[in-house]
Amino acid sequence: MRRLPVLPAAAALALSGCATAPPAKNYDAFRAADIHSILVVPVVNNTTNIEAPSLFLSTLPIPLAELGYYVFPTHMVARVLEDEGLSDADLVHQADPVRLCGLFGADSVLYVTIESWAAKYLVLNTSVVVSFDYVLKDGKTGATLWSEHRTAQYSSGNGSSSGSPLVDLVAMAVSAAVAKASPDYMPLARRANDEVLSTPGVGLLHGPYRPDRDR
Amino acid sequence: MPLPGRTLALPLLASLAAACASGKKQLYAWNGYDDALYTLARAPQDNERYLECLKQIIERTETSHDKVPPGIYAEYGYALFTNGQLEDAIGYYARERDTWPESRVFMEKMIRNTQRLRQGRPPAPGDGPPAPLPATSRQIDGGRRAGGDLP
Numbered sequence: 001m002r003r004l005p006v007l008p009a010a011a012a013l014a015l016s017g018c019a020t021a022p023p024a025k026n027y028d029a030f031r032a033a034d035i036h037s038i039l040v041v042p043v044v045n046n047t048t049n050i051e052a053p054s055l056f057l058s059t060l061p062i063p064l065a066e067l068g069y070y071v072f073p074t075h076m077v078a079r080v081l082e083d084e085g086l087s088d089a090d091l092v093h094q095a096d097p098v099r100l101c102g103l104f105g106a107d108s109v110l111y112v113t114i115e116s117w118a119a120k121y122l123v124l125n126t127s128v129v130v131s132f133d134y135v136l137k138d139g140k141t142g143a144t145l146w147s148e149h150r151t152a153q154y155s156s157g158n159g160s161s162s163g164s165p166l167v168d169l170v171a172m173a174v175s176a177a178v179a180k181a182s183p184d185y186m187p188l189a190r191r192a193n194d195e196v197l198s199t200p201g202v203g204l205l206h207g208p209y210r211p212d213r214d215r
Numbered sequence: 216m217p218l219p220g221r222t223l224a225l226p227l228l229a230s231l232a233a234a235c236a237s238g239k240k241q242l243y244a245w246n247g248y249d250d251a252l253y254t255l256a257r258a259p260q261d262n263e264r265y266l267e268c269l270k271q272i273i274e275r276t277e278t279s280h281d282k283v284p285p286g287i288y289a290e291y292g293y294a295l296f297t298n299g300q301l302e303d304a305i306g307y308y309a310r311e312r313d314t315w316p317e318s319r320v321f322m323e324k325m326i327r328n329t330q331r332l333r334q335g336r337p338p339a340p341g342d343g344p345p346a347p348l349p350a351t352s353r354q355i356d357g358g359r360r361a362g363g364d365l366p
Contacts, residue, residue, distance in 0.1 A: 037317035054259065058252035065285045066242050070317035073286035075255060076293040080325075105320025186253065209242060 027205055030145040033138045036208050037070040039106035042078045042089040044113040052117040052185070053089060056132070059189050060112070063197050068210030072104060101139025108145065111135045116151070117185060127155040130188050134196055136204065146204060152192040243284040246275045266294040285315055289322065301333045 040060050043053040057074055064071045086092050092100070097109050116131040131151040138145050197203045206213040251268035255261070269291040276283045292307030305326050312322035 051256075054256040055253070058249070058256040061252070061286055062245060062249055062284075068242065069285075070315050071285045072318070072321065073289040073293065073311075075252065076286075076290055079293065079297075103321075105317070107317070 024201065025146070027146075029138075029143060030136075030205055033108070033140070033143075033145055035069070035107040035138070035145070037072065037105075037107045038064055038136070039072045039077065039101060039104050039109045039139070040064065040074045041092045041100070041109060041111060042081065044089045044093050044111070046113060046115050047117045049117045052114050055186065056112065056114055056117075056189055059186065059193055060110070063190075063193050064110070064204075065209075067197065067204050068207030068213060069204075070207075070209075072106060077104070097137040097142045098139060107139045109137050109139060111137070115149075127153060128185060128188060129153045130185055130192060132189075132192060132196070148196045148202065150192045150196045152188045152195070154188055244276055244279060244281040245284060246272045248272055248284065248287060262294055262297050266291070266298060269294060283310075283314060285318075286311070288314060289318060289325075292325075296329060301329050305329050 040057070043057050045053040057078070061071045061074050081087070081092055086095070093111050093113075101107070101109050111134070113133040114131070115133060116129050118130075119126065119128045129151065130153075132149070134146075134148045134150070135144055136146040137143065195202070247268070251265060251272060254268065255265045258264070269287060272287060273283055273291060276287075288307045288311035292304045292311065295307060296304035308322045308325045308329070311318050312326075
């Protein structure tokens with residue numbers, strides 16, 4: 001596959017934080033909270049891309065459910081909040097997490113903020129950068145159970161392979177997408193989620209629907 | 216200018232990437248739910264299409280006797296509600312509640328409020344988040360309901 005001449009053979013997907021081992025997270029509070037469900041509220045957008053929050057929100061339910069949690073229906077939750085006058089994600093993020101969770105009967109709430117979602121076109125190099133903040137709060141106490149920040153970057157034309165076939169495939173898909181008029185951020189966004197949410201020691205603990213739940 | 220080779224290679228790459236991703240055992244058969252959510256995010260006004268996608272996902276999942284993953288019955292119910300099918304919406308909210316007990320509080324509120332709307336009564340105060348008006352009523356009154364009793 002990597003030898004297809006029409007594909008940029010020299011594409012690499014660089015994910016920050018891969019090279020250095022992150023400090024070990026303390027999961028005591030997370031484990032003690034024993035959460036079964038996650039309310040994913042609308043995403044705060046600190047970028048100028050108006051499509052970014054709804055696109056990114058659509059990438060969250062599946063990886064979270066695959067971790068073993070009940071995930072509230074994200075689109076429906078967003079519409080219901082909107083109809084209640086909370087159409088602004090910033091307002092939702094500022095609301096009391098305990099009250100918010102109480103309204104839906106949720107054990108926890110996940111807040112995501114998009115810090116960057118941008119493409120730069122240069123002569124020999126096109127780069128796409130996405131960057132997110134994730135915070136999970138306890139629905140009973142409002143305490144932060146887990147948080148993580150992730151930047152995922154794709155850059156064409158820097159001439160290296162990551163050594164991982166999957167990363168290279170994602171990189172090639174991103175690369176092909178970037179070549180079009182409108183870059184497709186989704187493979188990069190999904191990759192960031194995968195790295196952040198599902199990496200043991202970094203991501204969320206497994207929930208009750210996972211047979212391999214880590215208690 | 217897209218090269219012909221690239222046009223061919225892209226779907227192949229996507230399927231290869233999917234094959235790699237499914238290497239780890241998945242809890243659920245999603246049957247294209249990611250695509251349905253993505254399409255909706257791109258065209259939020261196209262409720263008809265979302266409704267049809269969810270219908271097919273549910274049919275496929277039930278046919279293979281897999282458990283319908285979290286949120287899908289509820290999203291389908293809400294899409295039916297938006298389409299003005301209040302009775303059908305209630306049925307799917309109930310299926311979400313019965314499949315996923317974690318959704319009980321939310322689904323029962325939605326069921327109660329949808330029943331009130333069917334009977335032409337306003338949602339009771341303190342029973343938020345109340346169900347919004349269906350699409351048909353929205354067109355008549357020309358807008359969304361005023362804020363209710365959320366924080």
